Amino acid sequence: GAGVSQTPSNKVTEKGKYVELRCDPISGHTALYWYRQSLGQGPEFLIYFQGTGAADDSGLPNDRFFAVRPEGSVSTLKIQRTERGDSAMYLCASSPRQGAFEQFFGPGTRLTVL
Amino acid sequence: DAKTTQPPSMDCAEGRAANLPCNHSTISGNEYVYWYRQIHSQGPQYIIHGLKNNETNEMASLIITEDRKSSTLILPHATLRDTAVYYCIVRANAGNNRKLIWGLGTSLAVNP
Numbered sequence: 001g002a003g004v005s006q007t008p009s010n011k012v013t014e015k016g017k018y019v020e021l022r023c024d025p026i027s028g029h030t031a032l033y034w035y036r037q038s039l040g041q042g043p044e045f046l047i048y049f050q051g052t053g054a055a056d057d058s059g060l061p062n063d064r065f066f067a068v069r070p071e072g073s074v075s076t077l078k079i080q081r082t083e084r085g086d087s088a089m090y091l092c093a094s095s096p097r098q099g100a101f102e103q104f105f106g107p108g109t110r111l112t113v114l
Numbered sequence: 115d116a117k118t119t120q121p122p123s124m125d126c127a128e129g130r131a132a133n134l135p136c137n138h139s140t141i142s143g144n145e146y147v148y149w150y151r152q153i154h155s156q157g158p159q160y161i162i163h164g165l166k167n168n169e170t171n172e173m174a175s176l177i178i179t180e181d182r183k184s185s186t187l188i189l190p191h192a193t194l195r196d197t198a199v200y201y202c203i204v205r206a207n208a209g210n211n212r213k214l215i216w217g218l219g220t221s222l223a224v225n226p
Contacts, residue, residue, distance in 0.1 A: 004157075031212065042201060042216030043158065056213060091157055099207060101146070103214065105157030 002026065004106035006092050012112045013082055021077040021109045025094030032075050033093040033103060034067055035059075043091055049075060082113045117141065118202045120220045126196075128226050132189040136202030139183040144206045147178060148214070149187045151198040158201065161187065192224045 005024040013019050025032050030051055035043035045059040049069045060066075064082075069075040079086055089110050093103040119137040126132040138147065149161040162169055162176045164185070169176045175188040189196055201219040205212075 033213070035214075035216075040218075042218055043214070045213040045215065048212050050212075059213065093157075095212075101148070101163050101207065102160040103158075105159065107157050 004092055004094055004104050006090075006106040006109050008109060009107065010110045010112075012114065014114050015082060015084060017082050017113075019079050019082055019111065021079075021090050021111070023075045023077070023092030023094075023106060025073060025075070025092070026096075026104055027073075029094035029096050029104070030072065031095035031097065031100065031103075032069060033095075034075070034077050035091040035093070037089045037091060037108070046077070079111075082111075084113050087111055087113045117145075117204045117215065118217050120200075120202055120217060122218065123221045123223070125223050125225060126189075126192045128194060128224055129191055132192040132196065132222060132224070134187040134189075134200050134202075134220050134222065135184065136187070137184045138202070138204045141182050141204050142206065144208060145204045146207055147176065147182075147185050148203045148205060149174070149176065150201045150203065150214075151196075152201070152219070153195075153198040161200075192222075194224050194226065196222065197224045198222060 007022045032049040034046040037043045047067050048056040052072045064080045066078045089108045091108045093105045146163050148163040150158040152158045161173050164176045178185045199219040199221050203214050
């Protein structure tokens with residue numbers, strides 16, 4: 001079946017611009033996670049949704065970052081006033097339920113802020 | 115911070131077993147050990163998890179010491195496609211604490 005998909009695969013933007021990154025989880029998966037990964041580092045947790053609500057947003061670095069999941073499926077990560085330090089791979093993962101052990105990852109969106 | 119310590123890199127000959135160690139000396143009683151891997155330019159992939167018993171699936175085996183302070187992931191017959199960064203993560207599976215805290219992992223190179 002279809003896995004987690006993320007669009008766009010690559011996004012180049014200029015400092016100060018607004019960007020939206022989309023994640024389509026596996027159908028029926030209620031848990032959704034966003035991580036970001038800088039070169040040579042492990043993924044860093046950003047936010048976790050259980051259904052439509054953010055159960056844990058402790059990883060969002062500041063108020064320029066916001067994520068939504070209005071219907072409990074697709075999620076959008078929104079970054080305002082982008083900075084060069086926001087350049088990274090943004091990864092999305094989903095799980096079939098809150099207690100599931102495995103997270104299924106998408107291929108990521110490579111964000112470059114010039 | 116990650117609760118695990120792994121060697122930064124390892125090499126393995128194709129067809130041989132790859133044994134990847136992980137130290138998690140501060141693991142709590144309710145925390146599981148998870149292994150993921152990330153092939154270059156791809157998203158991470160789940161491999162296996164365990165609590166205290168050894169586990170085996172079609173991808174790998176997980177050996178957890180009796181005191182649970184360390185574990186070893188075993189790829190029994192490594193292939194070139196197993197070249198990846200392998201991450202060992204500990205996490206409880208309860209409440210709203212579902213996030214994975216990742217370290218730097220072990221970069222495994224499988225050589226022909």
